[in-house]
Amino acid sequence: MTVPATLVLLRFDEPSNDVAPSDQIGSLYDLQIDTGLALPPVVSAFCGFGRQFSAGSALDAVDVVPGASLTTRDVTVQVLLSWDVFNQNVAGTLGTIVARGKGNAIAEYVAYGVELRVVNAALAIGEIRFFWQDTAGTVHTEAGGQFVVPPVGQFVMLTAVRHWVSGTDVELRYYAGDLLIGEFLTIDGDIGGGTTGTFCVGTRYTAGAAGNFLVGTIDELRVLNYELTAEEISATWGRIAKLQPRGYRAIRDLLPPGSPISDDPASRIQKLFRIVGHAIGYAAAQVENVRKNQMPDRAYGPVLAQWEGIVGEAPKAPDTVVTRRRRVIGHLRQHAGTSVPGVQAATADLLQLAASQVQVIAFDNTVREDWSLGLRAERWWADPTAKWTIAAAALRVQALSTDNILFDGTTRQWSTCFTSAPATRRSFTGQVLDGLQANLFVKVVPTSLPDKAEVGIAFYDWAAGNALLFGLRNNAGVYQLVTEGFRAWVSQGVTVQVVSALVTQWLNLAQLAPAGILPANMSHYQAAWSTTSELAGYTNSAAITHPTVFQYAGMYARGFSATLAGAVDVAFDDVILRTPFGPRPFRWYVYRDPTLPGTPDLVAAHAQIQRLKHAHTAATVITTKSLLADSPSSGADRGPCGAL
Amino acid sequence: MPPVGFFASSVGTYSSANGTEIFLTPAAARPNDVLLAAIVAPSSSPMVAPSGWSLMASDAAGAPVSMTTYLFRRTVAQTEPAQHSFGVGLGLGPQPVGLLMAWHSVDNGAAIVAHGLALVSPTSTAFPAPSIVLAHYSDLTLLVYYAESGAGLTPTFVLPAGATQLGATVYAASGGGTLVVAQYLKEAVGATGALSATCSATNTGLAAQYGVQAYPTLLAPSVIPDIPGAIGFPTIGV
Numbered sequence: 001m002t003v004p005a006t007l008v009l010l011r012f013d014e015p016s017n018d019v020a021p022s023d024q025i026g027s028l029y030d031l032q033i034d035t036g037l038a039l040p041p042v043v044s045a046f047c048g049f050g051r052q053f054s055a056g057s058a059l060d061a062v063d064v065v066p067g068a069s070l071t072t073r074d075v076t077v078q079v080l081l082s083w084d085v086f087n088q089n090v091a092g093t094l095g096t097i098v099a100r101g102k103g104n105a106i107a108e109y110v111a112y113g114v115e116l117r118v119v120n121a122a123l124a125i126g127e128i129r130f131f132w133q134d135t136a137g138t139v140h141t142e143a144g145g146q147f148v149v150p151p152v153g154q155f156v157m158l159t160a161v162r163h164w165v166s167g168t169d170v171e172l173r174y175y176a177g178d179l180l181i182g183e184f185l186t187i188d189g190d191i192g193g194g195t196t197g198t199f200c201v202g203t204r205y206t207a208g209a210a211g212n213f214l215v216g217t218i219d220e221l222r223v224l225n226y227e228l229t230a231e232e233i234s235a236t237w238g239r240i241a242k243l244q245p246r247g248y249r250a251i252r253d254l255l256p257p258g259s260p261i262s263d264d265p266a267s268r269i270q271k272l273f274r275i276v277g278h279a280i281g282y283a284a285a286q287v288e289n290v291r292k293n294q295m296p297d298r299a300y301g302p303v304l305a306q307w308e309g310i311v312g313e314a315p316k317a318p319d320t321v322v323t324r325r326r327r328v329i330g331h332l333r334q335h336a337g338t339s340v341p342g343v344q345a346a347t348a349d350l351l352q353l354a355a356s357q358v359q360v361i362a363f364d365n366t367v368r369e370d371w372s373l374g375l376r377a378e379r380w381w382a383d384p385t386a387k388w389t390i391a392a393a394a395l396r397v398q399a400l401s402t403d404n405i406l407f408d409g410t411t412r413q414w415s416t417c418f419t420s421a422p423a424t425r426r427s428f429t430g431q432v433l434d435g436l437q438a439n440l441f442v443k444v445v446p447t448s449l450p451d452k453a454e455v456g457i458a459f460y461d462w463a464a465g466n467a468l469l470f471g472l473r474n475n476a477g478v479y480q481l482v483t484e485g486f487r488a489w490v491s492q493g494v495t496v497q498v499v500s501a502l503v504t505q506w507l508n509l510a511q512l513a514p515a516g517i518l519p520a521n522m523s524h525y526q527a528a529w530s531t532t533s534e535l536a537g538y539t540n541s542a543a544i545t546h547p548t549v550f551q552y553a554g555m556y557a558r559g560f561s562a563t564l565a566g567a568v569d570v571a572f573d574d575v576i577l578r579t580p581f582g583p584r585p586f587r588w589y590v591y592r593d594p595t596l597p598g599t600p601d602l603v604a605a606h607a608q609i610q611r612l613k614h615a616h617t618a619a620t621v622i623t624t625k626s627l628l629a630d631s632p633s634s635g636a637d638r639g640p641c642g643a644l
Numbered sequence: 645m646p647p648v649g650f651f652a653s654s655v656g657t658y659s660s661a662n663g664t665e666i667f668l669t670p671a672a673a674r675p676n677d678v679l680l681a682a683i684v685a686p687s688s689s690p691m692v693a694p695s696g697w698s699l700m701a702s703d704a705a706g707a708p709v710s711m712t713t714y715l716f717r718r719t720v721a722q723t724e725p726a727q728h729s730f731g732v733g734l735g736l737g738p739q740p741v742g743l744l745m746a747w748h749s750v751d752n753g754a755a756i757v758a759h760g761l762a763l764v765s766p767t768s769t770a771f772p773a774p775s776i777v778l779a780h781y782s783d784l785t786l787l788v789y790y791a792e793s794g795a796g797l798t799p800t801f802v803l804p805a806g807a808t809q810l811g812a813t814v815y816a817a818s819g820g821g822t823l824v825v826a827q828y829l830k831e832a833v834g835a836t837g838a839l840s841a842t843c844s845a846t847n848t849g850l851a852a853q854y855g856v857q858a859y860p861t862l863l864a865p866s867v868i869p870d871i872p873g874a875i876g877f878p879t880i881g882v
Binding site: 006009011024044045046047048049078080119120123125143146147148149150153154155156158176177178179181182183184185219220222232235236237239240241244265266270271274275278282285286289354357593595596597598599 | 651673723724726832861867869870871874
């Protein structure tokens with residue numbers, strides 16, 4: 001981040017034409033005049049002396065240290081001047097205040113320039129606007145802010161602010177006094193300029209020739225490499241236009257009536273009073289500035305940086321002051337902890353939403369799936385994909401009579417649709433106990449189940465070759481509910497739990513809580529089935545011993561022979577998987593609907609909820625509920641990923 | 645007050661089944677900005693604006709075009725809806741077309757300054773929007789050009805000098821039309837003169853001008869030196 005600094009400050013306080021104007025900062029050599037141009041003469045102005053520019057008169061200088069006056073990003077140009085809009089109109093040209101670069105070579109490309117345009121001379125309407133060149137030398141003249149120009153002899157403070165966000169996004173603001181007179185966005189973020197460029201005042205060069213001379217008096221001119229805020233501009237203008245004159249007024253009012261001193265403003269005593277009065281006004285302005293701009297909603301510069309330090313909201317280079325304030329305020333508005341209202345209140349401003357529009361998404365440990373949203377690839381791993389479809393709001397698996405869907409441990413051609421069944425608990429040996437005490441319910445609706453085919457539900461450890469299957473099979477025309485365990489791809493035998501029929505089955509497979517003595521890494525499981533309903537009519541199997549750990553749970557269709565007697569067509573619906581030791585409750589999301597208007601600060605909102613969340617949870621701001629790799633909308637690089 | 649400024653637009657979508665012309669609110673719209681919606685729809689069908697929108701002007705073009713231009717205005721609220729649906733009629737042909745624009749500093753209460761529409765017959769590529777008289781220096785002139793597409797024809801426009809296109813919508817199917825909306829800042833009072841766009845083909849259509857009042861430019865605050873000598877720009881403090 002650039003260190004905020006004043007690059008150039010020209011007070012034009014030199015009392016004589018014989019003394020070259022100098023830069024108070026020391027960035028520039030003393031200002032000179034080019035061949036063929038005239039010196040703007042010294043005249044009285046508001047803050048001491050100034051320089052009266054006119055057609056053919058201008059000043060320029062190069063940097064003492066090359067690049068000292070160069071900025072190709074943020075810049076603020078502020079000038080106290082009296083503009084002769086009528087004679088500018090007579091001149092028939094634009095009036096240049098400043099141009100950093102003469103424009104005729106890469107090193108001289110204009111990094112920033114500010115000019116005045118006569119919009120309507122009869123109504124004394126003028127415009128202040130930026131111009132600059134890109135790195136190819138093309139001149140970009142930007143939209144300007146318009147104002148009614150005060151009569152000649154009156155001085156106005158004009159401020160032009162450029163805030164560079166990116167190569168295609170630049171914010172421009174213009175002020176007259178403390179009035180915002182223009183605010184624009186431009187895509188002209190490619191800005192040229194060289195370290196050895198010339199700093200020109202009162203003119204702008206085109207093809208080496210000076211032109212667009214300013215007609216008016218410049219009292220003071222300064223260039224800063226950062227974005228001046230409205231509050232800071234207002235404070236400066238308030239000091240110059242109100243508080244310093246009031247300080248002088250206060251000194252005069254302190255004198256007893258009839259004091260034997262001159263009331264003539266030009267008298268020596270009144271000049272002395274004026275010095276003291278302005279000093280009082282200056283001090284009052286600093287106090288007023290603290291009073292008005294100490295709180296984070298109006299703070300700027302080092303005060304804002306201090307607020308950011310206090311709340312731990314570090315700014316990024318392209319952040320605007322408004323963005324930075326919003327972050328601090330968002331942080332301070334935290335209340336009600338991680339409750340939904342608390343999260344909404346803390347992030348609403350940052351997300352540019354009403355609090356009621358902020359969606360906070362959190363989960364319990366149960367996954368419910370009715371397939372109404374289709375076969376969501378974020379949740380389900382269907383293999384092979386072509387065998388699994390959604391029909392009539394249910395998951396459908398099909399196989400042709402010619403398909404080989406044999407699964408016997410050695411051959412694993414079956415069709416599966418699994419989801420993960422993670423757990424956060426570990427064993428004494430440090431093994432992650434995925435699948436711990438998982439409980440899976442599925443409704444199975446068989447339409448066509450040929451001989452040698454089986455459909456059902458399973459817990460599956462693909463890496464270890466362990467699987468526990470519970471399904472309905474057609475065994476030579478007899479429909480049986482069977483369980484079969486595999487360990488390291490070796491069948492532990494088929495158990496026929498019951499002889500059933502080709503009817504809707506509600507199947508349940510669960511790992512039981514530890515009870516009794518079991519071999520290491522083994523658990524008891526139980527199968528249960530009903531042909532009545534999801535909630536009633538269940539019969540439980542005897543305990544089944546099977547390895548504790550598995551990563552996947554879901555549905556399958558398999559053959560227990562390589563040849564099927566016909567086609568398979570079975571539907572699965574109303575899936576419920578509960579993983580009581582799963583991590584889902586520890587992940588939550590703040591969803592920002594991208595179709596709503598506004599320009600959200602997602603990074604800041606994400607940072608905000610990192611401070612709000614409990615330490616054992618993970619939270620992220622998202623603008624899509626699907627995980628899309630490399631998409632910033634899904635927070636893929638922030639984690640936890642996705643929100644399903 | 646900043647000068648009048650356009651900063652975003654969205655093209656309308658016609659739902660034949662619902663009979664609505666729907667505009668998404670531009671994401672950059674902020675409270676107190678002004679939204680203007682320019683819609684061209686068949687004259688035979690009534691126009692129903694959603695809540696919060698006021699009709700500034702409408703002008704009908706007779707046969708053979710038989711379309712009406714509407715200009716609506718709305719002030720952006722603190723919680724602005726994500727979209728705005730205008731009732732334009734079911735199953736219309738030609739289909740309505742429209743553009744929603746977001747502006748800074750458009751007067752959100754003033755009546756339309758002036759408006760005028762010209763029917764364009766298929767004898768020329770010129771689409772002259774008739775002159776209107778602006779009452780204020782800061783008035784904004786909106787130009788609306790609409791050309792019927794015909795069978796597979798998708799006309800385009802070359803705008804008059806000084807005009808800046810704000811948005812366009814093209815409906816290529818038979819019986820549709822091309823709409824182009826542009827701004828023209830005269831920066832003076834008086835007649836704007838006819839502002840003619842050139843169509844890519846001889847066509848029927850319409851051309852209209854709307855004078856919309858913007859907030860006036862403000863006098864810059866100033867100081868009058870009595871005796872030279874004051875603390876100017878600071879090196880410390882403000």
